[in-house]
Amino acid sequence: MSTMFVLHRFKLLALLLLANGGALLYLSLGDLKPMAIWSWTDIAGEGGSALLVLVWAGLLLKGRPAGRVTNLLFFGLACLFFSLWMDSLDEFISLPESLTLDHWLESAPMPLGFALLTLGIYHWHCEQLAISAQMINRERHFREHRLFDKVTPLGDAGYFRRQLQQALPAAQANSEPLSLVMLDIDDFSAINRSYGHREGDRVLQLVAQQILLNLRSHDLLCRLAGDRFIVLLPATLEAQALTLAQELQQSIAHLALKSAGQGERLQLRATTVALMARQEEADALLKRLNIVMARAKQAPQLRQAQA
Numbered sequence: 001m002s003t004m005f006v007l008h009r010f011k012l013l014a015l016l017l018l019a020n021g022g023a024l025l026y027l028s029l030g031d032l033k034p035m036a037i038w039s040w041t042d043i044a045g046e047g048g049s050a051l052l053v054l055v056w057a058g059l060l061l062k063g064r065p066a067g068r069v070t071n072l073l074f075f076g077l078a079c080l081f082f083s084l085w086m087d088s089l090d091e092f093i094s095l096p097e098s099l100t101l102d103h104w105l106e107s108a109p110m111p112l113g114f115a116l117l118t119l120g121i122y123h124w125h126c127e128q129l130a131i132s133a134q135m136i137n138r139e140r141h142f143r144e145h146r147l148f149d150k151v152t153p154l155g156d157a158g159y160f161r162r163q164l165q166q167a168l169p170a171a172q173a174n175s176e177p178l179s180l181v182m183l184d185i186d187d188f189s190a191i192n193r194s195y196g197h198r199e200g201d202r203v204l205q206l207v208a209q210q211i212l213l214n215l216r217s218h219d220l221l222c223r224l225a226g227d228r229f230i231v232l233l234p235a236t237l238e239a240q241a242l243t244l245a246q247e248l249q250q251s252i253a254h255l256a257l258k259s260a261g262q263g264e265r266l267q268l269r270a271t272t273v274a275l276m277a278r279q280e281e282a283d284a285l286l287k288r289l290n291i292v293m294a295r296a297k298q299a300p301q302l303r304q305a306q307a
C-alpha cells in the first residue's frame with residue numbers, strides 16, 4: 001500500500017465516513033429527485049469543485065511530510081470538500097423546505113475550512129523561514145568543515161551523525177517515523193587484495209551510485225567508513241526500510257561489474273540491515289544499528305561453522 005495511505009489512513013477514513021454520513025443523512029431526510037430536473041450546471045460546478053478539492057488534499061498528503069502544517073491544511077480542505085459535497089448532494093436529493101440543517105451543513109464548514117487553511121498556510125510560511133535558515137546554516141557548515149568523503153564523494157560519518165541529530169527531534173516533533181538502513185559490502189578487502197586499492201575505490205564509487213539510484217530525493221546516503229554505507233530515511237516505517245534494505249542487497253548482488261584491468265567479473269555481496277528510530281538519541285540509535293549489523297555479519301559465519 002502506498003506510504004500516503006499508511007501514514008494518513010485515519011484522516012482519509014474519517015473523511016470517507018463523513019462524506020457517506022452526509023449522504024445517508026440527506027437520503028433519510030429527503031427524496032431522490034428525478035433525473036429530468038437535475039441541474040447539470042450546478043452538478044458540474046459544485047461536484048467538480050468538490051472533486052478538485054479532493055485532488056488538492058491528495059497532492060498535499062503525498063507531497064508533504066506528516067505533521068501540524070499538513071494536518072491544518074488537510075482539515076481545512078476537508079471542510080471545504082464537505083461543504084461542497086453537501087451542496088452538490090441537494091442537486092440529487094430534495095429536502096423539506098422547513099429543514100434548516102442542510103443550510104448549516106452546506107455553509108458552516110466553508111468558513112471553518114478557510115480559517116484552518118489560513119492557519120496552515122501561516123505555519124507553512126514559518127516552516128519555510130526555518131528551513132531557509134537551516135539551509136543557510138548547512139551551507140556554511142559545508143564550507144567550514146568539509147565533512148565529505150574524498151572517494152565516493154558522500155557525506156562522511158561525522159556529517160551523517162550531525163544530520164541525524166537534527167532529523168531525530170524534527171521527526172519526533174512531527175510524530176513522523178524515521179528509519180535507517182546500513183549496508184556493508186562482504187569481504188571487500190579481498191577486492192583490494194586481488195585488484196588493488198584503486199579498483200577498490202572504483203567499486204565503492206559504483207556501489208554508492210547504485211544505492212543512490214534506489215533512493216528517494218529526500219533520503220540521505222553517507223559513507224560511514226571503508227565499505228560501510230548508511231541511509232537516513234525520513235517519514236519511513238521500519239517495514240519500508242526493511243524492504244529497501246532487501247532491494248539494496250539484491251541490486252548490489254546483481255551489479256554486473258568488471259575489473260578495470262582484465263575485465264574479470266567482480267561478484268559483490270552486501271549485508272544490509274534496517275531499524276526505525278525510537279524515542280532515543282542519535283548515538284543510541286547508531287549503536288543499536290551497529291549491533292544489528294554485527295549480528296547480521298556473524299550469521300553467515302555461524303551458519304558456515306555449524307555446517
Ligand SMILES: Nc1nc2c(ncn2[C@@H]2O[C@H](COP(=O)(O)OP(=O)(O)OP(=O)(O)O)[C@@H](O)[C@H]2O)c(=O)[nH]1
Nearest residue numbers: 151184185186187188189190192197200201226227
Ligand atoms: N579501496 C579502498 N579500500 C578501503 C577504503 N577504506 C577502507 N578500505 C578497506 O576496506 C576494507 C574493510 O575491511 P573489513 O572491515 O574487514 O571489511 P570486509 O573485508 O568487507 O569484511 P566483512 O565486512 O567482515 O565482510 C579494508 O581492507 C580497508 O583497507 C577506501 O577508501 N578505499
